Amino acid sequence: MDYFERFAIPHPSPAIYASMVAIGFTVIALIFVLTYFKLWGYLWREWLTTVDHKKIGIMYLISAIVMLFRGGADAIMMRAQMAVPNNTLLDAQHYNEIFTTHGTVMIIFMAMPFIMAFMNFIVPLQIGARDVAFPRLNALSFWLFFMGAMLLNISFVIGGSPDAGWTNYFPLADNEFSPSVGTNYYLFALQISGLGTLMTGINMIVTILRMRAPGMTLMKMPMFTWSAFIANVIIVFAFPVLTVALTMGTFDRLFATKFFTTTDGGMDMLWANFFWVWGHPEVYILILPAFGIYSEIISTFSKRNLYGYKSMVGSMVIISFLSFLVWTHHFFTMGQGALTNSIFSITTMAIAVPTGVKIFNWLFTLWKGNIEFTTPMLYSMLFIPTFTIGGVTGVMLGMSAADYQYHNTMFLVAHFHMVIIPGVVFAMLAGLHYYWPKMFGFMLNEKIGKITAWVIAIGTLLTFMPMFFSGLDGQARRMYTYTESTGFGIWNMISFIGAIGFTIGFMLIVYNVYYSIRYSPRNIGMDPWDARTLEWATPNPVPFYNFAKQPHVNSVETFWDSKNNGHELFPEPYEDIHMPSNSGMPFILACIFFAWGFSFVFSMWIPAILSTIGIFICMALRSLEKDPGYYVTVKEIKETEKKLRGVQ
């Protein structure tokens, strides 16, 4: 019995027991549904073993949305706890676990898979390719991410959640001050999903560099592809730092090394430095693809080419470079002295310049356009003003002397939510509406979509604007309660009301999906938005081989040119198409990784050794296996195409 005690949660509460029961029921229900409808085979053949970038994209998307709700539930609990002074809804320990999980889930398991979803789905289509460069590696990336996410998400029912903040600062996160296994979960969940992300980085870079359609030079790539390219370059440079930091943290916790300890020569701030050397580039990994999506949407619905294409590309290159030179702005208050702070203060504020260039280019894309207010466009237009507020507060934080007052306060919390929510979340929702027809063959309802966009935008302002004030009034972040005399009550109440608005907004999205599945027309044709780039030259939903014929590209907006300027997109005859075959290996390998992570979390050495061996066996099997792929014959292609286009 002693052995199993380790799996008990250290700080149980009725809510956690309720969740356990709920999780149990959901799993049973899922198993029942899958068995009853005989869906196991379908699930295995079509999803678990797929290497199709579109299906992988959709799985990323579903995971991201599920995690959005998980993180959202955390958020609403925190805001409810803070809504009134001296609230006892949550105690300190639960509050700590919740904000830690919220941050980790939102950044690593919501925002990241969301951008991965779009990069996977859109990039190959946009460059005229039939899949990514390494389809099986891509599946492995997804399943590693997925298993990492699962590992973090079981923590609150088995063994206890991490509670040292999403930044997981050592020495607080060391055994001495965080004895529960929660931090182990954090370390292994991030490690496993981080490996997946690094693989995607390499995969996407090779895809974009090597698999573009004939005629698509680098400077004729659509803006989203450019942004994905730069983001993945940043991934490849930044993620290894996280890998190393997590490994060192793991060694400190499991094998008694002293990298980050308070004694025996450990260095307090070493973790913080590593974390932000990865962490700051990470926020640009998130925002750049989002910028790419906005660029596509704004240009499509202004019915105009993107203004200043070259400076858009240039500014992203500069951002990617500068993003590695600013990490100490996350701890100006470390005591590194006026000179160091001055240097990093200047590099930090400098990033605002290329970011500003992008904003102005979007504004000038509207100029002389013919602006149509669709849902994706509405999100983009709500993004510009709200993100500008978030961005300029970033510059304020960049003034290092003043940051001594903003740091660790709600002001900082307001800043990063005002950039990440309009910047990343709005973009993902805009992209969801924009690419929904491409993914599923019908459109989301426009009316509900627009109402949702307004609700979410107002929710954002209501939730986060008050935090600027309470921060300046001395409310530190991560406090689980406050007294009435502080005067923080009013700000937090407004914030709570905003959070309710958010909740309504996300409910509306679910309703919209349901409504549109039932009522949306299916015969929407190839090009429902009158778009400009190559991904819209395929039927909706896209056949598994993407393009029946090899497209030829003449410009950034090659599809637009083929519609309006007589460019011939498909000059070649039909040919047999070579496709990669499915494989169960990525899924199995990732499952073993899950077992591996879980064993380490609880220091169960025999399973840990066995699963490590299992991982190497899988890798060896993969290396020895020959995978010739298969061919889709011209006849099959013609039939599929006839069926797809016949429907229209």
Add this chain to the structure above:
Amino acid sequence: MKNRWIKLIGFFTIVTMLTGCDPLLVLDPKGPQAEVQAKDIMLSIGIMSFIVLIVFVILAYMLFKYRASKQSPDYKPPYIEGSTLVEVICVGIPVLIVIYLSVVSVDSNYKVESTPEKYEHEEPLIIYAATSNWKWHFSYPEENIETVNYLYIPVERPIEFKLYSYGPITSFWIPQLGGQKYAMADMLNTLHLAADYPGEYMGRNANFNGKGFTENTFNVTAVHQDEYDEWVNDVKDTAETLTEEKFDTLLEPGHVGQSTFNGTHLMFLPPPVHVGEEVEAAISEDDESQQNKN
């Protein structure tokens, strides 16, 4: 359109709030360092509001003028590559702003990292501020007294806080006197503050350090020098002596309320010396003066 009105209203609320009757702590400075910071904050809010305004105006103009419902149905937007002049303006103005802010920022950095100019000629009071989960220990080596969770300081005199921690990283913060700085286990940090006016100020640890973080606060009382001297004498006369055992029990995790002691823990448990000889020397000097007194 609705959106812009919300923003505008929000904007005016900001302005009224900032200048309003019940000022926000950080913008209500009571010491020279906090004043430098509050000035920087107001300056940057001003400049940033200007940028936000420009973006809003351009956006509103574009959306109003070029929306489809205002154009003829067969309007075909032109192809526009981009213009060097526009790019130069879009880069140039932000660059000028950033240069200006950089100058201000660098200047302020050196101000907040040194003894406040106003009180340069006064002799600074040195106070060691250390955290343990979840308390503040303040040692006054000159006076040879120590307090827990509250501070007494003289006004109009520079104060050098020497910060360190018996545990996770914490951050020493008295919003109305000046911004925060980290306290760590392996190095000693110096924070220069001063109070212009007598009063009670809120102080806290701002950096998350676990379960007791929220209550990891302390009170600051700033008084005139003579009152301060009186308080020191009072403590010397009445407070119990801080022994090593007593201090060890204090270090145990938990909350302990306020207390006062004769003697400091610096004698038997010296702070980290990572910053170099300067501090080491200071401590051994204290040691000597201590012995001389005895």
